[in-house]
Amino acid sequence: MKVLVPVKRVIDYNVKVRVKADGSGVDLANVKMSMNPFDEIAVEEAIRLKEAGKAEEVIAVSIGVKQSQETLRTALAMGADRAILVIATDDVHQDIEPLAVAKILKGIIDEEQPGLVLAGKQAIDNDMNATGQMLAALTGWAQGTFASELDVDGDTATVTREVDGGLQTIKVKMPAIVTVDLRLNEPRYASLPNIMKAKKKPLDEKTPADYGVDVANRLEIVGTKEPEARAAGIIVGSVDELVEKLKEAGAV
Amino acid sequence: MQFGLSEEQEMIVSTVRSFVENEIYPHEAEVERTGQVPHELGEEVKRKCIDLGFYACNFPQEVGGAGLSHLDFTLVERELGRGSMALTHFFGRPQNILMACEGEQRERYLLPAVRGERMDALAMTEPDAGSDVRGMKCQARRDGGDWVINGSKHFISGAEHADFFIVFIATGEDDTPKGPKKRITTFLVDRGTPGFDVREGYNSVSHKGYKNYILAFDNCRLPDAQVLGEVDGGFEVMNTWLYATRLTVAAFCVGRARRCFDLALEYSAERKQFGQPIGKFQGVGFQIADMITEIDAADWLTLAAAWRLDNDLPSNREIASAKLYASEMLARVTDTSLQIFGGMGLMDDFPIERFWRDARVERIWDGTSEIQRHIISRDLLRPLGA
Ligand SMILES: Cc1cc2nc3c(=O)[nH]c(=O)nc-3n(C[C@H](O)[C@H](O)[C@H](O)COP(=O)(O)OP(=O)(O)OC[C@H]3O[C@@H](n4cnc5c(N)ncnc54)[C@H](O)[C@@H]3O)c2cc1C
Ligand SMILES: Cc1cc2nc3c(=O)[nH]c(=O)nc-3n(C[C@H](O)[C@H](O)[C@H](O)COP(=O)(O)OP(=O)(O)OC[C@H]3O[C@@H](n4cnc5c(N)ncnc54)[C@H](O)[C@@H]3O)c2cc1C
Numbered sequence: 001m002k003v004l005v006p007v008k009r010v011i012d013y014n015v016k017v018r019v020k021a022d023g024s025g026v027d028l029a030n031v032k033m034s035m036n037p038f039d040e041i042a043v044e045e046a047i048r049l050k051e052a053g054k055a056e057e058v059i060a061v062s063i064g065v066k067q068s069q070e071t072l073r074t075a076l077a078m079g080a081d082r083a084i085l086v087i088a089t090d091d092v093h094q095d096i097e098p099l100a101v102a103k104i105l106k107g108i109i110d111e112e113q114p115g116l117v118l119a120g121k122q123a124i125d126n127d128m129n130a131t132g133q134m135l136a137a138l139t140g141w142a143q144g145t146f147a148s149e150l151d152v153d154g155d156t157a158t159v160t161r162e163v164d165g166g167l168q169t170i171k172v173k174m175p176a177i178v179t180v181d182l183r184l185n186e187p188r189y190a191s192l193p194n195i196m197k198a199k200k201k202p203l204d205e206k207t208p209a210d211y212g213v214d215v216a217n218r219l220e221i222v223g224t225k226e227p228e229a230r231a232a233g234i235i236v237g238s239v240d241e242l243v244e245k246l247k248e249a250g251a252v
Numbered sequence: 253m254q255f256g257l258s259e260e261q262e263m264i265v266s267t268v269r270s271f272v273e274n275e276i277y278p279h280e281a282e283v284e285r286t287g288q289v290p291h292e293l294g295e296e297v298k299r300k301c302i303d304l305g306f307y308a309c310n311f312p313q314e315v316g317g318a319g320l321s322h323l324d325f326t327l328v329e330r331e332l333g334r335g336s337m338a339l340t341h342f343f344g345r346p347q348n349i350l351m352a353c354e355g356e357q358r359e360r361y362l363l364p365a366v367r368g369e370r371m372d373a374l375a376m377t378e379p380d381a382g383s384d385v386r387g388m389k390c391q392a393r394r395d396g397g398d399w400v401i402n403g404s405k406h407f408i409s410g411a412e413h414a415d416f417f418i419v420f421i422a423t424g425e426d427d428t429p430k431g432p433k434k435r436i437t438t439f440l441v442d443r444g445t446p447g448f449d450v451r452e453g454y455n456s457v458s459h460k461g462y463k464n465y466i467l468a469f470d471n472c473r474l475p476d477a478q479v480l481g482e483v484d485g486g487f488e489v490m491n492t493w494l495y496a497t498r499l500t501v502a503a504f505c506v507g508r509a510r511r512c513f514d515l516a517l518e519y520s521a522e523r524k525q526f527g528q529p530i531g532k533f534q535g536v537g538f539q540i541a542d543m544i545t546e547i548d549a550a551d552w553l554t555l556a557a558a559w560r561l562d563n564d565l566p567s568n569r570e571i572a573s574a575k576l577y578a579s580e581m582l583a584r585v586t587d588t589s590l591q592i593f594g595g596m597g598l599m600d601d602f603p604i605e606r607f608w609r610d611a612r613v614e615r616i617w618d619g620t621s622e623i624q625r626h627i628i629s630r631d632l633l634r635p636l637g638a
Binding site for chain 1: 259260262263264266267270271303304305306309318
């Protein structure tokens with residue numbers, strides 16, 4: 001079985017984001033970019049499936065600017081076998097929308113015929129939480145979203161989902177799309193030998209046209225604003241005072 | 253001229269940095285408070301590092317290392333410099349002088365050191381011989397086919413965890429026109445060798461938990477098999493291999509300075525006095541500007557020296573310049589950062605006071621700033637007959 005793992009290049013989670021002066025988005029020029037943390041978890045899970053003998057090949061895909069190649073190298077250094085880079089724009093500020101990404105992934109699935117797609121549940125830049133679901137709709141495959149546990153056995157996958165009320169366990173027929181949540185695993189560091197090998201692993205370059213997909217944005221960003229600054233807190237002297245203040249604030 | 257890092261180098265940097273942030277930072281305060289690295293913690297860092305293939309990455313592949321270039325290894329050291337030295341000690345970088353091992357010494361010292369099974373420490377300094385290595389009194393005399401060692405070494409780092417020691421010992425004296433000159437030989441000394449004792453050293457304000465020890469030799473008998481390199485070839489061994497430690501000090505200083513600077517930068521943007529962030533006052537803003545300029549300068553000086561080594565260019569002076577400038581830069585950066593933190597900078601609630609104390613030793617060990625200036629100036633003046 002092949003496992004396909006889409007990985008997105010996003011602003012590093014440690015970077016303090018700055019909204020661009022014109023409000024069109026977040027300033028991405030000269031800031032540190034990294035792999036979307038949820039995608040790292042997906043890569044880790046795919047590699048573990050391979051190590052457990054349940055997958056033969058792990059293919060990482062990234063869709064975006066050419067620099068996404070670095071993100072793919074990281075996936076290769078973690079242990080993915082090969083990579084596909086779909087250069088969809090040369091503007092670091094153009095975010096390729098979930099539907100376009102899902103359509104391109106559909107094209108790749110048609111060519112590669114993976115048994116499983118492991119994707120992050122969302123990208124930390126725009127929090128869309130849509131690509132996996134849209135891909136399931138386009139392929140007609142089963143989906144298991146927000147996975148905190150995954151067990152693959154023959155042609156079924158058992159997915160434990162983190163839902164609002166707690167945990168839900170579902171069984172899905174493979175091939176399937178699984179989107180992963182934070183608690184699924186702890187991604188490994190790239191080992192030094194794997195870092196050195198990463199460059200020698202195949203990385204194919206493609207364009208959206210290869211899959212007949214138009215990546216022009218359909219959504220218009222009307223504005224982007226910094227979150228409201230949090231109001232200063234107060235220190236209370238006793239539990240009684242705490243209860244009193246909470247009552248005053250109408251919280252209890 | 254190509255100033256960017258390759259993709260591999262970027263990944264090496266980001267992996268080592270995440271390792272230090274996740275595996276080292278959380279334990280630093282405890283190590284600092286107790287002045288100790290718990291045995292299990294040291295072993296855990298070591299095991300993780302071995303699993304990642306980074307242990308002994310300064311060694312060539314044919315002996316089991318990763319075969320990193322000097323430049324790549326300097327990047328590793330730079331990122332490690334962010335973390336507590338007491339802990340990053342276990343991110344093993346054995347002394348590359350061990351490459352001088354021959355025959356069965358390879359099985360007994362070199363290979364186990366690269367595998368992380370045996371740790372080493374290096375001993376040159378004596379109470380009466382610091383900068384003046386040749387002034388050493390620790391001596392070995394022939395007795396039958398063996399050597400008998402007497403004397404002591406002090407300030408020996410890593411001795412606590414070392415299974416064996418690389419020790420420079422006087423094995424004779426030559427008369428020269430400038431007066432008598434010691435001949436020096438390098439010995440490999442196992443912990444537990446009769447007549448050899450490792451004793452608690454002094455308490456240093458820098459790098460708590462990375463302790464220094466005293467080595468005492470009292471009629472310690474060593475066979476010829478313990479000689480590393482040639483008899484009387486100690487200076488040759490030093491000159492061939494010891495340049496590397498100066499470069500690692502420079503790299504350490506750059507990494508540490510960036511960590512310290514980032515905290516000061518953030519603080520100067522957040523701390524408000526007189527109704528505005530203190531960074532907006534030119535007095536503080538200009539300090540920020542000076543610091544980053546010096547850090548970048550030291551970074552490039554260090555990487556350029558490493559690059560020269562990789563390209564077989566003369567680099568003795570360049571390494572000395574990097575060590576000198578980076579260590580003095582770190583002193584200024586930690587001091588200025590502490591100033592920006594105001595009174596809180598002195599308190600152990602923040603790591604700034606620790607960085608400030610740690611920085612002090614960098615201008616002393618592996619050749620003091622004065623000795624680096626001596627090396628640099630002699631390199632320039634000797635050819636002119638001065
Ligand atoms: C914490 C710590 C750990 C150490 N770890 C090790 C270790 O693992 N192994 C090891 O072998 N050594 C180690 N050292 C020793 C270190 O390398 C020496 O401290 C250093 O070489 C300086 O020697 P010294 O302290 O005896 O100072 P001295 O040599 O006595 O110097 C005193 C002062 O005189 C100046 N001076 C000396 N000669 C000259 C000159 N010719 N021109 C101008 N100025 C001069 C020096 O710059 C310095 O300012 C360690 C030291 C410390 C503090
Ligand atoms: C050990 C200790 C004991 C003390 N004891 C006492 C005591 O007994 N009683 C008491 O009242 N206080 C005491 N203090 C407080 C001390 O006086 C303050 O720490 C000092 O005034 C600096 O204030 P701060 O630490 O809040 O730094 P900040 O005022 O926050 O300064 C931070 C940095 O910003 C710089 N800065 C601030 N404003 C400007 C500006 N306009 N232009 C340029 N740069 C600026 C400062 O120079 C500094 O580098 C003590 C402090 C310490 C560390």
